Amino acid sequence: MARPMGPVRLRRTNYVTLTIGAFLCLFILYFLVHDGSNVPISTSNSPNANLPPILKPATAKSKLIGDRPPVRRFNLNNVTITPDPIGNQEVVLILTPMARFYQEYWDNLMRLDYPHDLISLGFILPKNKEGNAATTSLQAQVAKTQKGPLKDRFRSVVIERQDFDPPILSQDEGERHKIENQKVRRASMSRARNSLLFTTLGAETSWVLWLDADIIETPPSLIQDLAAHDKPLIVPNCYQRYTDPETGKPAERPYDFNSWQDSPTAQEIAAKMDPDDIILEGYREMATYRALMAYMADREDERDVEVPLDGVGGTALLVKADVHRDGAMFPPFPFYNLIETEGFTKMAKRLGWSATGLPNYKVYHYNE
Amino acid sequence: MVIRATIMTLTSLLTASIFSLGLAGSTTEILMDTVRYYDLSNVQGTARGWEREERILLCVPLRDAEPHLRMMFSHLHNLTYPHHLMDLAFLVSDSKDRTLEVLIEMLEALQAHEDPKQPYGEISIIEKDFGQKVNQDVESRHGFAAQASRRKLMAQARNWLLSATLRPYHSWVYWRDVDVETAPFTIVEDLMRHNKDVIVPNVWRPLPDWLGGEQPYDLNSWQESDTALALAETLDEDAVIVEGYAEYATWRPHLAYLRDPYGDPDMEMEIDGVGGVSILAKARVFRSGVHFPAFSFERHAETEGFGKMAKRMQFSVVGLPHYTIWHLYEPSVDDIKHMEEMEQERLAKEAEEQEKAETEKKIKEHFSDPNNQWEKDKSELQNIAKQASADQKQGSKKNSKPKGEDTDSADSQEERAQRSKKAGAEDGAKVVDARKKSNPVKAES
Numbered sequence: 058m059a060r061p062m063g064p065v066r067l068r069r070t071n072y073v074t075l076t077i078g079a080f081l082c083l084f085i086l087y088f089l090v091h092d093g094s095n096v097p098i099s100t101s102n103s104p105n106a107n108l109p110p111i112l113k114p115a116t117a118k119s120k121l122i123g124d125r126p127p128v129r130r131f132n133l134n135n136v137t138i139t140p141d142p143i144g145n146q147e148v149v150l151i152l153t154p155m156a157r158f159y160q161e162y163w164d165n166l167m168r169l170d171y172p173h174d175l176i177s178l179g180f181i182l183p184k185n186k187e188g189n190a191a192t193t194s195l196q197a198q199v200a201k202t203q204k205g206p207l208k209d210r211f212r213s214v215v216i217e218r219q220d221f222d223p224p225i226l227s228q229d230e231g232e233r234h235k236i237e238n239q240k241v242r243r244a245s246m247s248r249a250r251n252s253l254l255f256t257t258l259g260a261e262t263s264w265v266l267w268l269d270a271d272i273i274e275t276p277p278s279l280i281q282d283l284a285a286h287d288k289p290l291i292v293p294n295c296y297q298r299y300t301d302p303e304t305g306k307p308a309e310r311p312y313d314f315n316s317w318q319d320s321p322t323a324q325e326i327a328a329k330m331d332p333d334d335i336i337l338e339g340y341r342e343m344a345t346y347r348a349l350m351a352y353m354a355d356r357e358d359e360r361d362v363e364v365p366l367d368g369v370g371g372t373a374l375l376v377k378a379d380v381h382r383d384g385a386m387f388p389p390f391p392f393y394n395l396i397e398t399e400g401f402t403k404m405a406k407r408l409g410w411s412a413t414g415l416p417n418y419k420v421y422h423y424n425e
Numbered sequence: 426m427v428i429r430a431t432i433m434t435l436t437s438l439l440t441a442s443i444f445s446l447g448l449a450g451s452t453t454e455i456l457m458d459t460v461r462y463y464d465l466s467n468v469q470g471t472a473r474g475w476e477r478e479e480r481i482l483l484c485v486p487l488r489d490a491e492p493h494l495r496m497m498f499s500h501l502h503n504l505t506y507p508h509h510l511m512d513l514a515f516l517v518s519d520s521k522d523r524t525l526e527v528l529i530e531m532l533e534a535l536q537a538h539e540d541p542k543q544p545y546g547e548i549s550i551i552e553k554d555f556g557q558k559v560n561q562d563v564e565s566r567h568g569f570a571a572q573a574s575r576r577k578l579m580a581q582a583r584n585w586l587l588s589a590t591l592r593p594y595h596s597w598v599y600w601r602d603v604d605v606e607t608a609p610f611t612i613v614e615d616l617m618r619h620n621k622d623v624i625v626p627n628v629w630r631p632l633p634d635w636l637g638g639e640q641p642y643d644l645n646s647w648q649e650s651d652t653a654l655a656l657a658e659t660l661d662e663d664a665v666i667v668e669g670y671a672e673y674a675t676w677r678p679h680l681a682y683l684r685d686p687y688g689d690p691d692m693e694m695e696i697d698g699v700g701g702v703s704i705l706a707k708a709r710v711f712r713s714g715v716h717f718p719a720f721s722f723e724r725h726a727e728t729e730g731f732g733k734m735a736k737r738m739q740f741s742v743v744g745l746p747h748y749t750i751w752h753l754y755e756p757s758v759d760d761i762k763h764m765e766e767m768e769q770e771r772l773a774k775e776a777e778e779q780e781k782a783e784t785e786k787k788i789k790e791h792f793s794d795p796n797n798q799w800e801k802d803k804s805e806l807q808n809i810a811k812q813a814s815a816d817q818k819q820g821s822k823k824n825s826k827p828k829g830e831d832t833d834s835a836d837s838q839e840e841r842a843q844r845s846k847k848a849g850a851e852d853g854a855k856v857v858d859a860r861k862k863s864n865p866v867k868a869e870s
Contacts, residue, residue, distance in 0.1 A: 122509050123541035126548060128532045131589065133553040184466065196462075203459055213459045217593055220465035220709060251714035252465060256593040260551060384584040386714035390737050407720040 131260035138263045138377045140287040142280065143172060147263035148212065149280055150378070152179045153270050154249045156187060156223075158194040159423055161273035167202070171280040173211050179257035181217045181249050191270075192216065215257050219249055236343075240335050243397040247389035250371070250397070258381055265381055267374040267398075274298075274421035275373065282418065283375040286363065289410035290380065290402065292316050293418040294354050295372040311351030312422040314338040315370030315399055316414050318348040327394040335391045353416035366412040368399035373420045380410045463593035470596040470707035472620035474510075479596035480546065481511045481613065482708070485603055486582050491522040493603045493753065498531050500605065502543065506613040511599075512547040514590035518582055519554045551589050555581060573665040573726065580717035580727040583701070591711055598711055600704040606631070607751035608703065615748065616705040619691075622740035623706045623732065625699050627684050630752040635767070636760070641681030642752040643700035644669040645729050646744045652676040657724040665726045668698070680744040688747030696744040697736055698729035703750055710740050 137145045149171060153162075169176070180195060182188040199214050224241045250267070258265065266280060272295070276282060283291050295313035300306070315338060323345035327336055336345060353364060371387075385408055388400035395403050402412045471477055485497070504511070513532070517525045528550065536544045555578060583600070591598065599613060608626075609615060616624045628643035645668055653675035657666060666673050680696060701717075715738055718730035725733050735742050756764060 122507070123544075124509060124546075125536045125544045126546060128529060128536060128548045128550065130529075130550045130552065133551055133585065133589065184464070199460055211459070214461070215593065216460070216462045218464040218466065220469060220712075248713045252709075252712040255588055255591050255712055255714070256463075256465075256595075258588045260549070260589040382585045382588045383581055384716040384719050386716065389714060404720075 133260060136261060136263055136378070138379060140285045142264065142284045143175075145263075146175060147284075148175050148177060148259075148261045149264045149266055150177045150179060150257060150259070150262045151266045151268055152250070152253050152257065153181075153268050154246065154253060155180050155182050155191055155195065155270040157270060158191040158198075159271060159273060160194075160198075161423065162270050163195075163198045165273055165275055166268075167209065168277045169275075169279060170277045173209060175212060176280075177212045177257070177259070177262070178214045179217070179253050180215070181219055181253040183219045183223045183249075185223065188218070192218070217253060217256065219252065221245070221248060236335070236337055236340065239337055240391075240396060243335075244389040247387035247397045247400070250387045251389070254381060254386065258378065262378045265376045265378055267371045267376065269372045269422075271423040272373055272420055273423045276418075276420075279373070279420070280375070282360075283415070286361075286413065286415070288363075288413040289377045290366075290369060290374065290405055290412040291415065292350075292366065292369045292374045292412070293415050293420050294350055295370060295422055296354075296419045297422045297424050299424050309419075309421070311349075311354070313370035313372045314349055314351050315368055316350035316366055317345075317368045318350075318365065319367040320346040320348065322346040330394050332394070333391055334394060335396045336394050350414045350416050353414075354419070356417055358417075360415065360418045362415065362417050364414045364416055366414045367402060367406075368395065369402045369412050369414070371398035371401075372422060374398065377410075380405050380408070383408045383410075385410065461593075465593060465709075465712070468594060468596040469709060470617075470620075472618050474596060474617050475507055475614060478507075478510060480594055481506065481597040481599050482514055482587075482591055482595045483511050483545075483599045483601060484514045484516075484583070484586050484590070485601055486516045486518070486579070486586055487520065487524055487528065487603055488518050488582075489520050489522050489524060490603045491520075491524045491527050494524070494527050494531060496606065496753070497603045498535065500601075500608060501535065501545070503610040504613060505610045508543060508545045511545050512549070512590070512592075512595070513545050514549050514551065514586055516551045516553065516582055516586035518552070519556065525550070525552065549590050551586055553582075553585055572667040572670070573663075573721075576665060576667065576726040576729075577719045579701075580719040580730065583717040583727070584719060587711060587716070591708065595708040598704075598706050598708050600701055600706075602702045602752075604753040604755075605702060605750055606753040609750070612703065612750065613705065615690075616703075616745075619693060619743060619745075621693075621743045622710050623699060623704065623735050623742040624745070625680070625696075625702075625704050625743075626745050627680055627747065627749045628700055628702045628752050629681065629684065629749050630754045632754060633764075635763075641679065641684070643702050644679055644681055645698055645700035646680035646696050646732075647675075647677040647698045648695065649697040650675055650677040660724050663721045664724055665721050666724045666729075668729075680746050683746040684749060685747055686749075690745065690748040692745065692747050693743045694746050696742055697732055698725065699732035699735075699742060699744070701728035701731075702752060704728070704731075706735075710735055710738075713738055713740075715740065 137147060139145050139147065142149065151166070166178075178199075182192050182195070195216065199216070203210050203214065224238075224245050254265070264280070264284060266283075268275075275293075279293075283293065294311070294316070296309045297312040298307060298309050301308040317338065323336060326343065326345065330336070336343065338345065338347065338349065347368075350364060350366065356362070376385075385401060385405040387397050388395070388404060390396070392400040393403045405412065468479070470479060474481070490497075501513075515528060517528065532548055532550075536548065538544060587598070597617065612626070616626065625646050627646075628641075629639055630642040632638055632640050647668060653666065653673075656673060656675060660666070666675065668675065668677070668679070677698075680694060680700075683694065715731060715735045717727045718734065719726065722730040723733050723737075732742050
């Protein structure tokens, strides 16, 4: 094992190692130089001075000491909310809390014939496995659309991830429908809606359309049709298509029972209730005898029939932006024993805004 | 070996860069210029937000605030929280003065400031007129009857401002009134350090000495009391309980009255209603839907309703009784009346004194001549008397001088008699003369 003294003899040069080394060097240099911030900086030199603030570069890193952002003015006296939203170039903000991504939802959204450059989209998704999957699918569609033909591109898109965990509910049907669980679920839903609403509602927005991620079919003129009624809150009837198991023929049934007119019975129940409890529709132990819009659909041809409502559902709901600006939000706590969209209706009422329903104007919910 | 070492360093570098890549990936991703992605769990708000580059939205509602703008901008210049991390949002509503013009001017000057640390982040001015009928002057502003509708309108204005400017990248929202006169430069950090969902300092105002020097100003920060809860039960759905009025005796512990000037400024107190002069709140409070009720929420509106609603959603609402900022003193109508009375009193007194001084002067003018004359005469007479006695002395000296010369003593006797007679006559003439010119006479003598 005797070895001659002196410098360690270099073994035969291993070209493979060298190549790997060189490759690694290049790889590392790439990451050292590339700071991940070469994203396009948005240009807000549009003639429209009322550009939404969200179009500005928004990360903390992008605003450095020495930056001198301009003073920007937004005159909300000039933001119109009229029955002719297209003619007056009114911006609509479509807000969707999303747990699962349905391609049919996106396709329906793309079919809306309201000018897309007047539509801003806002999404909020939970930060769980399902939410991650939905985000990925959503981002793919958004990217495709915003790189696609100009007329399809939306004004702006904001995708948000929730900062709170959705309640973990048992998938057991009975467990899921327990009143206490419903309260927790809808409180969480309210927070998601509010978070999305108050971070995306811009100075330019005229209308807010709440559209659930499982609404897969609406008339393409949904926005114009609803806006034409010139109501602060207006909600179409939400139905579901299914195949009748007996006849095997396609049929439809009411889906959303949260749009209703109040009844003396329901008010009596509320009067006796603890302020922390909520009244829910569709529970035998709590017969409210409210008039539900779901059962008011009678004439297919009279889509414009209006009914006054005391509670609305949020599957599809058009709201004048001023209602939200005044502070009307989705209470995540029992508000007059009501929660989420029904509590929202009550709060809007307290602020002097009324709700209207269109029993014969239908939108359709996904059927699992 | 060399290669192995290189590879070793390379791998460590590689892991480092992967690590930094992971960090970069976790921050906001931007797809295209119209698409934004935000993870709201990155904007929760922490106790040391300035280190984590947390963005603050500073909201200031303004109405006819032109006289106060200069003062507000001096505060803005002095705030120590990194300016580039603060977005400014102003609501200018129903203003009849030059609030908007002056505001724009001063903001542009601020953004063009030579010190690169002075300019703020995004700056938005929201204009919206609500057609408010309620006057902003101190009396009608603080009158009991106008409170409910005034507070509801104020609430509406605040909600409009916030909903138009709150963005998904804000971690904190700081509400600040324009008429704060004195506040620590570090107020944002001071409040933030407590890491509460909603936090307010104590608000006092300085007073003129005749009113006691200082006074609690903001009575809207309080702890709920059983009396007030019972009172709320009896009130109409649309009624609004307001503090500081005899009409509603609530017996609530007020943050303002608990102040001890030497107390620990970090001491916290749980409160239920908050005042709006200076509120620091985590943005997530507003994101979850807490706002300033423009309706009667649990018999409260605006900032007090905000406190109530935040509590309803289980957020922490805290006041600092011994950390005080000072609101501008604007005299009330009564104060102004009182001050006018005091001023009149002062003027009357001054006039009286002046009159007195004048009459005195007049008297002096009228009667000082004879006095002077008297004094002069007196001094003249004294002079004469002196001279006379001096002459006498001289005479006696002359007599005594030539003691040895007896020869001419008789002559001198005669001469002396004559001389004194002459002198007497001369002196008489001299006295008359002296009235005209006393100096030459003296020289002569």
